[in-house]
Amino acid sequence: MLERTKLLIVDDLPENLRALQALLRDEERTVYQATSGDEALALLLEHDFALAILDVQMPGMDGFELAELMRGTEKTRHIPIVFVSAAGKELNYAFKGYEAGAVDFLYKPLDGDMVKSKVNVFVALHRQRQETQRQVVALEKARAEQEATLQALHLAQEELQRALRTRDEFMSLVAHELRTPLNTLSLETQLRKLQIERGVQEGFNPEVWKKMVARDDRQIQSMIRLIDDMLDVSRIRSGKLSIRPAETELSGLLQRVVADLSRQARETGCEISLKAEQEVRGHWDEFRIEQVIVNLLTNALRYGCGTPVEVKLEADWRAARITVRDGGKGIAEETQARIFEPFERGLDTGVSAGLGLGLYISKQLAEAHQGTLSVSSAPGDGSTFTLTLPRTAG
Ligand SMILES: Nc1ncnc2c1ncn2[C@@H]1O[C@H](COP(=O)(O)OP(=O)(O)O)[C@@H](O)[C@H]1O
Ligand SMILES: [Mg+2]
Structure with a gap:
């Protein structure tokens, strides 16, 4: 929808204002009247005018002074001005700073057709400018959208x-x-x-x-x-990893896994010690938990550089916690999150690694149990992986 065009007329004589208003009235215009420069300024700051028609001779601030003030103000600087003056008066006032074509003159007594046609030209110009501005904004929006699409494409x-x-x-x-x-x-x-x-x-x-x-x-x-x-x-x-929880006892499970891996441990020159003082029962998928522990232990053997590996089982009523600790090279802080991603293999370990799937799968399995798998490590100070399994779930 097109906004109504706003026009400002300024004259100290109400009858002149009325006459002008009658000439300018139109469906698509709103004509604002001011009887002094001060009144005009107040209106100018409040509204966005397409044109100001100023009477040159007014008591107090005259038309030229008002124009000077308008020129000095950012908001009103661009508004075209038509000065109205008595015929025969000298009007070679210097309007530096105004754009060419932005100033015009009308002489009293006013010629109706002349007034109308001049104002029409200014109004048409104003509309055109508004339209151009709208197009510029639309174009800029389209460009920004295009840019964003391009960016997304690039990322993809x-x-x-x-x-x-x-x-x-x-x-x-x-x-x-x-x-x-x-x-x-x-x-x-x-x-x-x-x-x-x-x-x-x-x-x-x-x-x-x-x-x-x-x-x-x-x-x-x-x-x-x-x-x-x-x-x-x-x-x-594909979201199809499922677990089959059943009554499971963890200390027995750990003893078995540690025994199974003891030969492999001897081969790598390290020893696995197990600290599991009490039985810990819960509702978990025994085979999947075993898979996680085997992953953690083979990692500890592989990346632990032949240091003793310590497995510990603790529990309270809320959760069971299994920690696997080695004294190897450790994992740099910035690498720690990455090792749980698929295909992420520490290239800095210098050991021929596997496919980089073990920890990814283990973490997913922990989470399938509503548990967590985390690491704490400082380079040179070994790594501790902690598997936490809630006892209340299931
Ligand atoms: N105990 C550990 N000490 C040092 N680095 C480890 C340890 N466990 C895992 N990592 C690092 O995490 C990476 C990912 O481990 P994992 O997912 O089991 O894959 P893979 O063992 O097949 O490389 C390993 O390549 C290794 O760099
Ligand atoms: Mg592994």
Whole structure:
């Protein structure tokens, strides 16, 4: 909707104002009247006028003085002025500072048509300017929107590129991680084939057999773990990771896990100690809790640089808390949040790491139990991972 155009007429004689008002009246205009310069100024500061028609000769502040004041004020500087003066008067007053075309003159007695056509020109100019301004604003808005869209597009593109890079890296990692145990298995098979062909008896020695099978089993288990991890990630991603809570006792579970990992611990030259003084029962998914503890312990063995690893179980009526502490290199503050992200592997550890899924899956499992998994660590001072499981949930 177009706003009404506002016009200001200033004259000390009410009859002159009335006459002008009659000439200027129009559906789309509002005409404001002032009988003095002061009154006019008050109106000028309050409204946005398309045009001011000023009587030159007024007692007190005359038309020129009023124009000077208007010129000196930011809000009124741009308003075009038409001076009304008696015919024959000298009007070469210097209006420096006014835009060209922004000042005009009318002579008394007023010629109705002349007044109308002059005012129409100014009003049309004003409308045009308003329209241009609206367009500029609209254009600026469109430009800003475009800019925002572009920005979003840019971000999405970067995100996509990162995702593609991660996928490529991931594929080569998985391939590598699977290839290593498969290589070993393949070698073992070749060896057995040779032994069978040559009929080498000692190849069938039960002791040798036992060791061979144990080696094979380790390779197979590591591949199964890897594939299970990947399946877990895809379950998490599609929101299908579920837990099956049942009556679970944690100290027994920890004893079992620690015993299972003791051989691996000896191999890395460190010892796992367990401090679980009391039984702690709750409603949790035993296999998933075991998975988390195994992840934390294998990390501690892998990144703990052969230092003693300490597992502790504590509980109050609200929650059970399992901490796994190592004395390794620790994790820099700025890295600590990242290690719980998928595919994040500390590159600073210098140890050949896994796929970087263990902690991500573990945290998700903790949260599926309404629990938490957190780390506290200072570089050089080891790391402590804490799994907290509420006892009231479920
Ligand atoms: N006990 C720890 N001490 C130092 N760094 C650790 C420890 N546990 C995990 N990290 C860091 O967190 C990263 C992510 O761990 P994780 O998700 O288990 O993946 P992965 O073991 O496959 O690398 C590891 O690569 C390692 O840099
Ligand atoms: Mg790990």
